[in-house]
Amino acid sequence: MICREFIELVGAYFDGELDAGAQDEFDAHLACCVACSLYLDSYEKTVELGKAAFRDDPAEEPPEDLVQAILNAKGPRAR
Numbered sequence: 001m002i003c004r005e006f007i008e009l010v011g012a013y014f015d016g017e018l019d020a021g022a023q024d025e026f027d028a029h030l031a032c033c034v035a036c037s038l039y040l041d042s043y044e045k046t047v048e049l050g051k052a053a054f055r056d057d058p059a060e061e062p063p064e065d066l067v068q069a070i071l072n073a074k075g076p077r078a079r
Contacts, residue, residue, distance in 0.1 A: 003036055007039065
């Protein structure tokens with residue numbers, strides 16, 4: 001397997017869609033290619049960050065005293 005083929009299979013790898021033969025070739029290439037290993041790590045982190053960006057965790061409200069301090073600093077028009 002060459003690096004281009006590896007990169008084309010990364011999505012299928014993460015989706016668990018590689019057949020046994022392709023998985024073996026993928027793993028063998030991953031074991032010997034530092035560049036593809038780094039690419040896979042970067043891809044995985046990117047996917048995780050993308051998922052984290054759309055989680056339904058409510059944002060914490062800022063402390064009321066901070067809000068008031070900002071409004072006071074901006075002057076009477078800010079209210």
